[in-house]
Amino acid sequence: MSAAAVGEPxxxxxxxxxxxxxxxxxxxxxxxxxxxxxxxxxLASQIAITALFALSLDLILGYAGMVSxxxxxxxxxxxxxxxxxxxxxxGEPISGLIMAAAAAGLLGYVTGIVVARFQHxxxxxxxxxxxxxxxxxxNSASWxxxxxxxxxxxxxxxxxxxxxxxxxxxTAYCYAxxxxxxxxxxxxRITYSPFGLALRGIRERAIRMPAIxxxxxxxxxxxxxxxxxxxxxxxxxxxxxxxxxxxETLSFQRSADVLVVLILGGAGRLxxxxxxxxxxxxxxxxxxxxxxxxWYFWIGMLLIVVxxxxxxxxxxGLARLLPAARRSA
Amino acid sequence: xxxxxxGVLFDGLAYGMLLFLLSVGLSVTLGMMNFINLAHLSFAMxxxxxxxxxxxNLGWSFLLTLPAAFLAPALLSVVLxxxxxxxxxxxxxxxxxxxxxGIVFVSIAAAAYLFGTVQQAVKLPPYLRxxxxxxxxxxxxYRLFLIGMALMVAIAVLAALEHTKFGAKVRAAVDNQRMAxxxxxxxxxxxxxxxxxxxxxxxxxxxxxxxxxxxxxxxALTYLVYVLIVVAVGGLGTIGGSLAxxxxxxxxxxxxxxxxxxxxxxxxxxxxxxxxxWRPLGLFGRx
Numbered sequence: 215m216s217a218a219a220v221g222e223p224x225x226x227x228x229x230x231x232x233x234x235x236x237x238x239x240x241x242x243x244x245x246x247x248x249x250x251x252x253x254x255x256x257l258a259s260q261i262a263i264t265a266l267f268a269l270s271l272d273l274i275l276g277y278a279g280m281v282s283x284x285x286x287x288x289x290x291x292x293x294x295x296x297x298x299x300x301x302x303x304x305g306e307p308i309s310g311l312i313m314a315a316a317a318a319g320l321l322g323y324v325t326g327i328v329v330a331r332f333q334h335x336x337x338x339x340x341x342x343x344x345x346x347x348x349x350x351x352x353n354s355a356s357w358x359x360x361x362x363x364x365x366x367x368x369x370x371x372x373x374x375x376x377x378x379x380x381x382x383x384x385t386a387y388c389y390a391x392x393x394x395x396x397x398x399x400x401x402x403r404i405t406y407s408p409f410g411l412a413l414r415g416i417r418e419r420a421i422r423m424p425a426i427x428x429x430x431x432x433x434x435x436x437x438x439x440x441x442x443x444x445x446x447x448x449x450x451x452x453x454x455x456x457x458x459x460x461x462e463t464l465s466f467q468r469s470a471d472v473l474v475v476l477i478l479g480g481a482g483r484l485x486x487x488x489x490x491x492x493x494x495x496x497x498x499x500x501x502x503x504x505x506x507x508x509w510y511f512w513i514g515m516l517l518i519v520v521x522x523x524x525x526x527x528x529x530x531g532l533a534r535l536l537p538a539a540r541r542s543a
Numbered sequence: 544x545x546x547x548x549x550g551v552l553f554d555g556l557a558y559g560m561l562l563f564l565l566s567v568g569l570s571v572t573l574g575m576m577n578f579i580n581l582a583h584l585s586f587a588m589x590x591x592x593x594x595x596x597x598x599x600n601l602g603w604s605f606l607l608t609l610p611a612a613f614l615a616p617a618l619l620s621v622v623l624x625x626x627x628x629x630x631x632x633x634x635x636x637x638x639x640x641x642x643x644x645g646i647v648f649v650s651i652a653a654a655a656y657l658f659g660t661v662q663q664a665v666k667l668p669p670y671l672r673x674x675x676x677x678x679x680x681x682x683x684x685y686r687l688f689l690i691g692m693a694l695m696v697a698i699a700v701l702a703a704l705e706h707t708k709f710g711a712k713v714r715a716a717v718d719n720q721r722m723a724x725x726x727x728x729x730x731x732x733x734x735x736x737x738x739x740x741x742x743x744x745x746x747x748x749x750x751x752x753x754x755x756x757x758x759x760x761x762x763a764l765t766y767l768v769y770v771l772i773v774v775a776v777g778g779l780g781t782i783g784g785s786l787a788x789x790x791x792x793x794x795x796x797x798x799x800x801x802x803x804x805x806x807x808x809x810x811x812x813x814x815x816x817x818x819x820x821w822r823p824l825g826l827f828g829r830x
Contacts, residue, residue, distance in 0.1 A: 281637045328820055334636055335579060336823040339775045343816040346768060350809040466764070470644055477641055507655040507760070514648030521642040522630060 231406040255383035261495045262390035263451045268475045268487025270444035276482030278437050279417030284345025290464030292318035292446030297365045297459035305371040314450035315443050322442020330434035349464040364460035386455035397444050480527025549680050551801050557686035559793020560693035563786050564748030566773040568741015574717040574779030581643040584763040585650035586616035590746020591758040595663045612750035617743030624735050647763050654760040663758045701782050772815045
């Protein structure tokens with residue numbers, strides 16, 4: 215085997231991981247809401263949280279090809295963990311976030327042992343079942359979770375002992391954005407690593423991977439745990455910035471929503487979930503006067519159209535358009 | 544206590560029969576095309592609302608609306624199969640899930656727009672109401688009627704699958720789609736017909752369900768889980784398996800609701816996850 219052949223995958227990965235100018239521009243633009251639309255910072259922090267949640271789903275769905283209809287389980291579990299910690303007197307945000315995300319990660323590890331063994335319909339059913347199981351458990355344990363009324367009395371301390379979580383959302387947005395950026399760096403590092411390549415291999419052909427010596431279930435377990443931790447961070451952020459937790463954080467609706475966000479933006483391309491979150495949340499804010507029933511009509515229509523006409527989401531569509539535009543120019 | 548145990552068993556049986564009607568079509572179509580149709584209960588909902596509209600607005604007798612509740616979703620499913628579903632045969636299960644969840648959302652919104660978000664009720668004819676005594680036990684006439692209907696459908700479907708040429712084609716396609724194609728069976732056509740019949744049966748189930756579990760705009764999502772459990776536990780494409788799983792689920796869910804109401808649906812989900820972990824292909828699955 216020649217040296218070049220050994221070096222090639224390495225160089226391939228090194229080429230990929232270089233930061234592009236568009237990416238830097240994107241992250242610089244995330245600071246714009248602070249300057250341009252300070253009255254929309256609450257919405258902006260909601261977008262950042264949704265983006266983080268979608269990013270976590272992208273890791274398992276977009277890269278490892280695991281379809282989950284119950285990803286809200288980790289989001290909600292961590293939301294309740296963070297909320298309860300603050301309610302019981304530990305309102306320090308950062309340690310609370312880490313603890314809640316770790317709890318979600320632990321749940322992800324335990325359930326991942328089961329989930330990673332399944333594929334296709336059984337996988338969808340198992341994730342759906344686990345999500346419903348947890349939602350139902352939270353509903354039954356109303357002495358702990360507050361049931362349908364939601365968890366009340368969550369009081370957060372100041373961030374770093376200085377910045378108060380206020381109504382305007384300055385602190386909330388900066389905090390959520392920082393966590394999102396951190397998680398994004400981790401996700402970026404993972405997807406451009408040999409581990410990330412192995413995941414893509416599993417996505418493309420799960421049967422061939424063991425043939426080249428890869429332990430696919432171990433890989434899947436690992437990424438599932440990571441994704442659950444990240445979803446947990448998003449859930450904890452929501453609980454901490456809104457200072458309340460509702461059963462809705464665990465609902466099937468939320469699992470479906472995040473799927474819509476990711477598919478809308480484009481799965482398997484890191485920025486898909488981020489772009490999807492921006493468009494989805496702004497659209498929902500604009501149509502908030504609409505009855506939620508009718509909002510879901512348009513979401514349903516959107517899903518049908520995206521699946522039939524735009525199989526790789528908005529970013530996929532752009533990626534296909536751009537070279538064509540360049541050629542014709 | 545014995546009387547209530549009988550009552551629970553009877554109600555559970557009726558409920559299970561209902562679940563069988565709602566899920567049998569999905570079991571066959573999923574087994575044949577591996578198409579994950581999460582919108583199956585949207586067709587059931589259409590059947591239910593057809594029955595409601597015909598009885599309450601046009602004054603039809605409930606029994607007369609049942610054929611309509613079968614036909615309306617069957618016809619719609621032919622259209623949808625042509626326009627949407629057909630594009631996604633052999634596509635990833637994610638795409639199939641997304642498309643059909645989209646259809647569920649649209650159908651829920653449409654139902655809320657047309658009928659509002661209140662629980663619907665149908666006016667039953669007098670001979671289907673009240674109770675009669677069988678072996679000194681009082682049983683609801685409507686539930687008896689429901690069990691009878693579902694048994695007739697089960698026998699008809701089973702007979703059609705086992706003893707007609709079309710049924711043989713369906714079984715061949717479920718067993719091995721590629722081989723069936725190789726033998727010159729037009730699997731797409733067979734599937735389209737089976738899909739329409741399954742949707743029709745779901746519509747019939749939806750109409751019959753109104754009196755038992757009610758009907759509102761969220762029906763397509765609320766009972767989807769139950770239907771998926773029946774399909775997953777019963778195994779794909781087996782009528783007997785679906786029937787057994789539906790009855791098991793119906794009786795155990797009813798018993799759970801009577802005896803340990805505080806657990807809610809928790810128990811059912813737990814059983815489903817445990818069963819799937821133990822036998823991913825379902826209790827009676829062959830593949």
